[in-house]
Amino acid sequence: MKAITLIEPTETNPKAQLNLAEVPTPELQDGEVLVKVHAAGVNRADLLQSQGNYPVPPGASEFLGLECAGVIEDPGTTGRSKGEKVACLLAGGGYAEYVAVPEGQLMPIPEGYSMVEAASIVEVACTVWSNIGMLAGLKKGQTFLIHGGAGGIGTFAIQMGKALGATVAVTAGSAEKLATCKELGADILINYREEDFAEVLKNKVDVILDIIGAKYLNQNLTALAKDGHMVTIGLQGGRKGELNLGLMLNKRLNISATALRSRDLADKANIVAQTIEHIWPMLADGRITHQIDRTLPLSEAGQALDLLEDSAVTGKIVLEVR
């Protein structure tokens, strides 16, 4: 089969080379199905992995790609049917013509969705639901702050927050991006180049979905209300920062940091099942819409990562594999 392979960056050639190459088709483990990939979603984690900054979990495919949609080619030892259309949460391997997928990570194609649309929504739906729905337990009437509101995670999280009945606040770096957030339902729009979100939202936020990390740590804790919960899923603003435990204790705050990819099979199957239950109905009736910036052919995966690196996209990029 064909897959995108990676020549990792070196000191003399600091940019990773992505090539479409001929590689062996994956062999199935017990409980896995072989999926013929039609479309693969592009995520920031792919960019980090291509730069050598996201170690591949043990046992995962060496290829990039954390989500796809396609058709079951070989059901292996599972009771699934050849030809069944599926969306898949992957530990890797989506940038390829075939991928092996544990049965617990198969999802139905959302009602009314194309393969490309389905491939754009799996990772973000599982990530946002597992962190905000399951871990932080966002409830109706609470205030929900999303950093990077116009990105792939942000555009999804705004709509989910509104569907759950929360007041949604977002930060973004331009008026254009904030306009996108507003269209999706965001209530409080903060341009981080012009305003300090911690001052605007001081003691008002119940749940934060954070992709910045250290740089915003103190401001996030300032923004949180009593019993607030910050969930960090990205470290675009650094890993280490000063933590004020006194402030945390006074307001009874909670900090969690999570990643989806490193979870074990049972955890992932649980998240996938709960995401289908809670989020798939919101996709079917349009409370959450997919946000696709553009599609590119699989061979242009390198360009897709360049666009992500330049923050030049609003919503998702999807690779069309066939």
Added chain:
Amino acid sequence: MKAITLIEPTETNPKAQLNLAEVPTPELQDGEVLVKVHAAGVNRADLLQSQGNYPVPPGASEFLGLECAGVIEDPGTTGRSKGEKVACLLAGGGYAEYVAVPEGQLMPIPEGYSMVEAASIVEVACTVWSNIGMLAGLKKGQTFLIHGGAGGIGTFAIQMGKALGATVAVTAGSAEKLATCKELGADILINYREEDFAEVLKNKVDVILDIIGAKYLNQNLTALAKDGHMVTIGLQGGRKGELNLGLMLNKRLNISATALRSRDLADKANIVAQTIEHIWPMLADGRITHQIDRTLPLSEAGQALDLLEDSAVTGKIVLEVR
């Protein structure tokens, strides 16, 4: 009535003066009962308050004392009966002959317990259950680390951890204190003067009950296993420390910091109800035993706080009021 009043420390007289003085009996608010205090538990928070380091929450009694046992003298607007024996979770005011208590903070005297014994257990039971049972959700088979295992919180938490089926690890500063922890059921004993608990327990701990704060922050995160949860309820080792969010993300860690006293009435009533449900049976059948270091008369409250400050006690001090 008589109560312990406080002359706050000044620069020239840095030690707080505690005096037994004549003061007005508290007036009842709607939903409160007046309790004739028989015994009042002594807590570290009382020491901090006497030093001016623990602001009294708005609306709370100005007097020290977060727990007591006694008899209802005036049921006010509640349906309670005069003469009913009760243990009480207080926002303050236990170091006195009478105290006003919201109905949601009344608990039955545990089966077989004296007034003194009951007064020794309320605050610690509500604190440990709300943090470890309700917030961190400690489960059978998990590993539970307790700092300061021989103190009032620690001796209770060891027994509760064992009753829930956890493996219990403790830190303490002497062989004598560790022997006390072992008698109460602790499985892993660490003298923090001789060993680095983070090395002994690296990646092994599911839940930490922390009273140290900043000084142990990094070591606590090192000790935590994947999906681990550290709950900080004291800051004896400082408020501010460097947080490694990258380590948190890699292991999917959670940090919470909480305080019981500042919670609202509904929160406290919920905690009290759940503590009665889950902990009172463990007191009745002896899975958890009270740990009383000594009793002192109310007039010796100052000496009680001195003993706490010198870490000269194993278990609780209780003031006998009548």
